[in-house]
Amino acid sequence: xxxxxxxxxxxxxxxxxxxxxxxxxxxxxxxxxxxxxxxxxxxxxxxxxxxxxxxxxxxxxxxxxxxxxxxxxxxxxxxxxxxxxxxxxxxxxxxxxxxxxxxxxxxxxxxxxxxxxxxxxxxxxxxxxxxxxxxxxxxxxxxxxxxxxxxxxxxxxxxxxxxxxxxxxxxxxxxxxxxxxxxxxxxxxxxxxxxxxxxxxxxxxxxxxxxxxxxxxxxxxxxxxxxxxxxxxxxxxxxxxxxxxxxxxxxxxxxxxxxxxxxxxxxxxxxxxxxxxxxxxxxxxxxxxxxxxxxxxxxxxxxxxxxxxxxxxxxxxxxxxxxxxxxxxxxxxxxxxxxxxxxxxxxxxxxxxxxxxxxxxxxxxxxxxxxxxxxxxxxxxxxxxxxxxxxxxxxxxxxxxxxxxxxxxxxxxxxxxxxxxxxxxxxxxxxxxxxxxxxxxxxxxxxxxxxxxxxxxxxxxxxxxxxxxxxxxxx
Amino acid sequence: xxxxxxxxxxxxxxxxxxxxxxxxxxxxxxxxxxxxxxxxxxxxxxxxxxxxxxxxxxxxxxxxxxxxxxxxxxxxxxxxxxxxxxxxxxxxxxxxxxxxxxxxxxxxxxxxxxxxxxxxxxxxxxxxxxxxxxxxxxxxxxxxxxxxxxxxxxxxxxxxxxxxxxxxxxxxxxxxxxxxxxxxxxxxxxxxxxxxxxxxxxxxxxxxxxxxxxxxxxxxxxxxxxxxxxxxxxxxxxxxxxxxxxxxxxxxxxxxxxxxxxxxxxxxxxxxxxxxxxxxxxxxxxxxxxxxxxxxxxxxxxxxxxxxxxxxxxxxxxxxxxxxxxxxxxxxxxxxxxxxxxxxxxxxxxxxxxxxxxxxxxxxxxxxxxxxxxxxxxxxxxxxxxxxxxxxxxxxxxxxxxxxxxxxxxxxxxxxxxxxxxxxxxxxxxxxxxxxxxxxxxxxxxxxxxxxxxxxxxxxxxxxxxxxxxxxxxxxxxxxxxxxx
Numbered sequence: 001x002x003x004x005x006x007x008x009x010x011x012x013x014x015x016x017x018x019x020x021x022x023x024x025x026x027x028x029x030x031x032x033x034x035x036x037x038x039x040x041x042x043x044x045x046x047x048x049x050x051x052x053x054x055x056x057x058x059x060x061x062x063x064x065x066x067x068x069x070x071x072x073x074x075x076x077x078x079x080x081x082x083x084x085x086x087x088x089x090x091x092x093x094x095x096x097x098x099x100x101x102x103x104x105x106x107x108x109x110x111x112x113x114x115x116x117x118x119x120x121x122x123x124x125x126x127x128x129x130x131x132x133x134x135x136x137x138x139x140x141x142x143x144x145x146x147x148x149x150x151x152x153x154x155x156x157x158x159x160x161x162x163x164x165x166x167x168x169x170x171x172x173x174x175x176x177x178x179x180x181x182x183x184x185x186x187x188x189x190x191x192x193x194x195x196x197x198x199x200x201x202x203x204x205x206x207x208x209x210x211x212x213x214x215x216x217x218x219x220x221x222x223x224x225x226x227x228x229x230x231x232x233x234x235x236x237x238x239x240x241x242x243x244x245x246x247x248x249x250x251x252x253x254x255x256x257x258x259x260x261x262x263x264x265x266x267x268x269x270x271x272x273x274x275x276x277x278x279x280x281x282x283x284x285x286x287x288x289x290x291x292x293x294x295x296x297x298x299x300x301x302x303x304x305x306x307x308x309x310x311x312x313x314x315x316x317x318x319x320x321x322x323x324x325x326x327x328x329x330x331x332x333x334x335x336x337x338x339x340x341x342x343x344x345x346x347x348x349x350x351x352x353x354x355x356x357x358x359x360x361x362x363x364x365x366x367x368x369x370x371x372x373x374x375x376x377x378x379x380x381x382x383x384x385x386x387x388x389x390x391x392x393x394x395x396x397x398x399x400x401x402x403x404x405x406x407x408x409x410x411x412x413x414x415x416x417x418x419x420x421x422x423x424x425x426x427x428x429x430x431x432x433x434x435x436x437x438x439x440x441x442x443x444x445x446x447x448x449x450x451x452x453x454x455x456x457x458x459x460x461x462x463x464x465x466x467x468x469x470x471x472x473x474x475x
Numbered sequence: 476x477x478x479x480x481x482x483x484x485x486x487x488x489x490x491x492x493x494x495x496x497x498x499x500x501x502x503x504x505x506x507x508x509x510x511x512x513x514x515x516x517x518x519x520x521x522x523x524x525x526x527x528x529x530x531x532x533x534x535x536x537x538x539x540x541x542x543x544x545x546x547x548x549x550x551x552x553x554x555x556x557x558x559x560x561x562x563x564x565x566x567x568x569x570x571x572x573x574x575x576x577x578x579x580x581x582x583x584x585x586x587x588x589x590x591x592x593x594x595x596x597x598x599x600x601x602x603x604x605x606x607x608x609x610x611x612x613x614x615x616x617x618x619x620x621x622x623x624x625x626x627x628x629x630x631x632x633x634x635x636x637x638x639x640x641x642x643x644x645x646x647x648x649x650x651x652x653x654x655x656x657x658x659x660x661x662x663x664x665x666x667x668x669x670x671x672x673x674x675x676x677x678x679x680x681x682x683x684x685x686x687x688x689x690x691x692x693x694x695x696x697x698x699x700x701x702x703x704x705x706x707x708x709x710x711x712x713x714x715x716x717x718x719x720x721x722x723x724x725x726x727x728x729x730x731x732x733x734x735x736x737x738x739x740x741x742x743x744x745x746x747x748x749x750x751x752x753x754x755x756x757x758x759x760x761x762x763x764x765x766x767x768x769x770x771x772x773x774x775x776x777x778x779x780x781x782x783x784x785x786x787x788x789x790x791x792x793x794x795x796x797x798x799x800x801x802x803x804x805x806x807x808x809x810x811x812x813x814x815x816x817x818x819x820x821x822x823x824x825x826x827x828x829x830x831x832x833x834x835x836x837x838x839x840x841x842x843x844x845x846x847x848x849x850x851x852x853x854x855x856x857x858x859x860x861x862x863x864x865x866x867x868x869x870x871x872x873x874x875x876x877x878x879x880x881x882x883x884x885x886x887x888x889x890x891x892x893x894x895x896x897x898x899x900x901x902x903x904x905x906x907x908x909x910x911x912x913x914x915x916x917x918x919x920x921x922x923x924x925x926x927x928x929x930x931x932x933x934x935x936x937x938x939x940x941x942x943x944x945x946x947x948x949x950x951x952x953x954x955x956x957x958x959x960x
Contacts, residue, residue, distance in 0.1 A: 270863065
């Protein structure tokens with residue numbers, strides 16, 4: 001596939017990194033030449049420098065025969081304009097734009113083909129904010145991922161000594177979690193993946209991925225770890241885009257303090273937030289943390305733009321007694337260095353936010369892609385199309401499917417064919433009822449099932465996608 | 476004198492227009508044939524002649540007024556009108572001193588509603604109508620003052636409301652803007668008054684009583700045609716109607732205007748002050764009623780609620796109608812009512828006191844300081860209706876409130892020095908500065924201000940004007956800087 005990526009910032013670079021390994025032909029456009037050269041040296045792709053919204057630059061990037069345009073520059077206006085130009089002049093089939101401001105998203109008619117011609121818009125800041133918010137709601141989880149429009153949730157937890165999981169074979173789990181259908185999808189021990197089977201015994205320190213229907217997930221969490229007291233007090237360091245969005249989203253649920261270094265920004269924040277307490281100062285300032293009783297804080301979130309600062313302030317907060325710490329860290333090497341030590345959760349904003357984007361790029365019919373363990377592993381939601389003759393998965397039991405080593409089918413979401421009536425502004429409409437089926441060796445996959453597949457390594461992704469593609473004879 | 480002569484020119488014009496106000500009592504005098512027609516016609520001629528003369532003499536000094544002239548204009552306009560309006564009173568009652576007559580008209584025009592007159596029940600209808608008309612005209616003046624003039628002058632943090640003045644204001648000249656704003660708001664005011672009068676008549680009052688009390692209710696003035704005030708009617712329906720219209724009058728008229736224009740009742744909910752006024756008044760009514768009932772003042776709770784509601788709304792919203800001698804209630808009740816009069820009314824209403832918006836800012840500022848003690852690094856601007864208020868506005872509000880309460884304390888001292896007892900002195904000053912009317916003690920609900928000496932009467936007249944003009948606009952005229960070039 002020929003893909004043009006506009007903007008070589010954090011998001012653009014992460015997208016390029018993820019896609020370059022999947023036999024795509026990628027061109028990156030940015031106006032920072034040095035940045036582009038560095039990127040070109042590291043990855044196998046083409047670069048073009050210039051204004052990303054200019055027709056001549058897009059032409060130079062090969063917009064005529066590109067399959068996909070991903071506009072992820074810092075500027076909403078540039079992204080919108082580029083999509084319009086690509087549509088009008090080059091008729092690029094699919095156009096994705098990053099829109100940071102919520103203003104545009106509130107008017108979907110602006111994005112249709114007669115206006116800015118944006119097929120899909122994404123807001124990385126909002127995705128990261130939503131993601132962190134879920135982590136606050138499930139404080140024990142390292143990752144919380146949703147599939148099938150929120151029907152299925154996968155969580156990653158760290159097993160610890162004396163916990164429910166540790167020391168017993170996996171097949172005993174159903175006895176200990178009656179009435180709950182949950183499955184262990186994967187286990188990572190010292191960064192090595194272990195394929196879970198009924199006899200696998202989890203050791204303390206393992207990272208365990210558990211999947212269940214979303215309605216069950218809280219129960220699973222409760223059973224899994226003795227629930228510490230729930231999160232109440234939250235301190236956010238950094239009142240940037242993500243810090244502000246998060247504070248606004250959770251200020252009515254939790255007791256939130258937001259630390260911001262810049263005085264004028266702090267005043268703006270204080271004007272816009274109603275219940276969160278805005279403090280002016282530095283997240284790495286010991287005296288400030290101490291006076292704001294960090295030792296009684298349930299969650300400390302370091303969300304500034306500076307990853308070194310985030311690491312330092314989160315470590316400091318942990319040492320001073322914060323119950324749980326989270327830091328935004330983009331560099332993979334840093335994440336491996338600090339996660340699990342003083343910093344409980346490290347989040348890479350770029351990796352987190354590109355899942356939606358990746359789903360659009362993938363072959364077959366991929367509904368969701370979540371990058372796991374900072375991009376090392378991936379969870380896919382794939383829709384099975386076709387019939388038993390032309391598709392290698394439909395009509396087969398899971399044990400019969402020729403999945404590559406390291407890939408497991410974790411769950412299936414199936415349309416039951418029934419529907420219930422709901423009302424929207426008094427107009428009735430039918431909502432199909434879906435059921436969540438946990439995968440067992442004898443589960444048979446049917447057409448139009450949403451299949452959630454766990455890949456312990458990214459290399460497996462393309463093989464899984466191929467498996468789900470419909471053979472040529474079908475058309 | 477540079478500032479004085481152009482202002483005098485405007486005053487002359489206003490005075491000529493003001494003389495038209497005599498038409499209403501003249502009509503009443505002819506209709507009821509109460510024998511005061513000649514006096515009112517004479518007063519009208521004097522007023523018109525005086526106004527035209529002042530206008531003519533200062534004509535060469537006519538110029539567009541500057542914002543600074545506003546202070547002088549609003550101060551002198553109230554004093555001069557009050558002085559001129561005494562003429563019919565002086566002509567009809569030859570025993571009445573100018574001091575008392577001036578108090579009465581000042582009380583009318585500042586919508587205070589305190590009176591020095593007795594035997595009101597038997598007074599000529601034209602005189603009663605004149606007193607109430609002064610209330611009503613004062614209310615009109617205050618609406619313009621509060622919605623247009625004070626925000627423009629930035630008195631005591633009121634520049635806050637500058638941006639929210641309704642009407643076509645962008646790019647328009649200041650004078651045109653005030654005129655348009657005023658017209659729109661007066662329309663609301665007149666409409667409400669007509670509705671109130673009609674309802675009161677429906678409830679059984681004579682047209683004269685209905686119109687007079689509607690005038691006094693909408694202006695939150697509180698004059699009555701009876702010595703016993705609204706208590707004379709002893710009618711729950713009348714009290715209920717008056718409560719409703721007093722609460723309406725205690726809201727910002729700009730909000731009414733917006734609500735009428737957008738035909739959306741949610742406009743009221745969005746106005747922070749409306750929520751404050753209604754919340755505080757409702758809570759106080761039920762609470763105080765419970766208290767006086769449990770203290771045994773009334774036999775049953777509904778009766779207590781009826782009487783407490785009417786008197787508390789009336790005094791608390793700085794109106795001044797009375798239906799009971801509330802001084803006989805446990806002392807907490809009247810004091811709480813007097814306290815409410817200081818803080819409850821909305822800005823842009825016809826009510827007095829420091830206004831709800833300043834009360835809210837004061838409370839938020841206090842809370843802000845408390846938070847700052849616990850969290851020294853906190854950044855927490857005072858927010859009203861979701862937007863942060865600049866610090867200079869907060870400081871202006873604090874300065875205003877300080878000056879207001881110092882005025883209360885100092886003027887109370889002056890009355891005590893002049894021989895009044897403490898409770899009466901405090902009651903008289905609070906009743907005057909809030910423009911509520913009835914005070915406590917010798918000037919309480921069961922009596923009136925006639926017992927005061929001439930000096931004390933003048934002090935009260937001055938206090939009413941001070942409160943009406945939000946202290947600062949009057950005080951600034953007495954500072955040397957104001958007159959320096």
